[in-house]
Amino acid sequence: EAQVTQNPRYLITVTGKKLTVTCSQNMNHEYMSWYRQDPGLGLRQIYYSMNVEVTDKGDVPEGYKVSRKEKRNFPLILESPSPNQTSLYFCASRDAGNTQYFGPGTRLTVL
Amino acid sequence: GNSVTQMEGPVTLSEEAFLTINCTYTATGYPSLFWYVQYPGEGLQLLLKATKADDKGSNKGFEATYRKETTSFHLEKGSVQVSDSAVYFCALRKNNAGNMLTFGGGTRLMVKP
Numbered sequence: 001e002a003q004v005t006q007n008p009r010y011l012i013t014v015t016g017k018k019l020t021v022t023c024s025q026n027m028n029h030e031y032m033s034w035y036r037q038d039p040g041l042g043l044r045q046i047y048y049s050m051n052v053e054v055t056d057k058g059d060v061p062e063g064y065k066v067s068r069k070e071k072r073n074f075p076l077i078l079e080s081p082s083p084n085q086t087s088l089y090f091c092a093s094r095d096a097g098n099t100q101y102f103g104p105g106t107r108l109t110v111l
Numbered sequence: 112g113n114s115v116t117q118m119e120g121p122v123t124l125s126e127e128a129f130l131t132i133n134c135t136y137t138a139t140g141y142p143s144l145f146w147y148v149q150y151p152g153e154g155l156q157l158l159l160k161a162t163k164a165d166d167k168g169s170n171k172g173f174e175a176t177y178r179k180e181t182t183s184f185h186l187e188k189g190s191v192q193v194s195d196s197a198v199y200f201c202a203l204r205k206n207n208a209g210n211m212l213t214f215g216g217g218t219r220l221m222v223k224p
Contacts, residue, residue, distance in 0.1 A: 004154075033211070042115070042200055042214035043155070058211060090154055098143070098204070100212065102154035 002027045004103035006091050012109045013081060021076045021106050023091030029101075031094040032074040033058065034066065036087040037105075043090065049074055081110040113138045117201050117215035124191055124222050132186040132218045134175075134201035142203040144168075144177050144184040145212070149198045158186075158199070191222045 004025045013019055025032065033048035035058075045058030049068040063085055065077040074093075078085060091103040118133040136144065143162045147155040159168030164179035173188045184201060201215040 035214075040119075040216045042117075042202075042216045043212070044214070045211050048211065059213075092155075099157055099160075100155075102156070104152075104154045 002101070004091055004093055004101050006089075006103040006106050008106060009104065010107050012111065014111050015082055016080050019078050019081060019108075021078075021089060021091075021108070023074045023076065023103060024072050025074075025091075025093040025101070026072065027093060027095065027101065028071065029093035029095055030071065032068070033092050033094075033100075034064070034074070034076045035090045035092065036060065036085075037090060038087050046076070046089075081108075083110050086110045113142070113203060113205060113213045115201050115203055115213055115215035117199075117218050119216070120198075120219040122218060122220045124220070126193055126222055126224055127190045128222075130186070130188040130191045130195075130220065132199055132201075132220070134184045134186065134215060136182050136184065136201075136203050138182075138203055138205060138213075140205065141179075142205050144175070145202040145204070146173070146175055146184070146186050147200040147202060147214075149200065149217070151197070155200065191220070193222045193224055196220055196222045 030051045034046040035043040044060045047066040049055045089106045092100045094100045114137045145160045146158040148158045159170040161168040161177035167176045175186045198217045202212045
């Protein structure tokens with residue numbers, strides 16, 4: 001089944017404790033991206049990647065890092081999480097027809 | 112910069128009522144326009160899209176027409192069902208190298224039996 005998977009789905013952590021949210025797609029898509037969803041703000045793009053080893057900032061990249069060492073994986077890294085990063089995070093990949101496929105989401109709470 | 116504005120929710124309707132969710136956008140050039148739907152506990156799914164002016168996107172009884180003169184892409188459905196209860200996001204994408212999606216704030220639709 002073609003899909004985008006994220007782990008973990010839920011995470012509660014404390015300020016300053018580094019964490020990684022994994023994202024994987026099995027559709028051989030070159031383009032992947034991360035979004036955060038906050039009430040009333042819709043989804044805002046954090047980072048995107050056009051291909052392996054090619055990443056770039058989206059609208060709200062501060063406090064986040066990403067890497068793209070393999071085509072299928074695009075982890076999101078929070079080196080020192082803060083409470084304002086409490087949010088719902090979505091990973092997405094895009095096919096050649098420019099249709100985006102979203103993962104199920106990761107709900108992160110930073111205390 | 113690009114922006115998308117949607118009507119605030121929640122929108123509460125009875126089953127079989129007519130639905131309109133307004134969406135207007137600000138962008139230079141000719142963006143592609145999308146409606147995504149998010150069911151409870153799930154990620155976003157593409158509902159429909161339109162890539163040029165006067166195009167009509169349609170899917171599952173939903174429709175939206177790309178109106179460049181009014182910079183709008185309103186979502187409509189003639190008869191909603193309880194299963195349509197979800198959050199609906201309007202989005203645009205500029206045809207540039209980044210190809211980022213810019214989303215509206217989302218509109219929650221609740222359909223009562």
